[in-house]
């Protein structure tokens with residue numbers, strides 16, 4: 001009898017994984033928001049997006065942030081510049097990184113309630129898939145995000 005409970009837990013876990021065909025979905029992991037060095041300047045968000053079927057990330061929204069834009073940083077000569085992206089393709093099997101020096105989300109009009117050490121809810125919109133909400137970790141401006 002003593003082994004019954006662990007065995008049952010394992011079989012339930014397997015049922016959860018394999019009992020039904022996987023619903024198409026996207027996943028967002030490692031979301032981090034960096035606050036601006038000066039209030040009233042935009043902040044930035046980094047994360048990793050994955051998907052079970054080809055899709056595009058078309059936007060991000062938050063109840064605590066006025067406007068969020070998808071951007072890409074690039075070098076132009078010695079200058080780092082950035083351009084807005086209307087949508088970012090996400091392909092199964094290839095995580096799409098939003099990371100320092102490349103793609104990122106620009107956060108305008110961040111509510112004062114968003115503080116370093118806390119979290120902020122971000123909702124990601126993907127073409128043809130359910131939206132994905134995550135609580136991003138909030139950090140002070142620091143290493144890893146020069147340029148904005």
Ligand SMILES: [Cu+2]
Nearest residue numbers: 071082106148
């Ligand atoms: Cu930007």
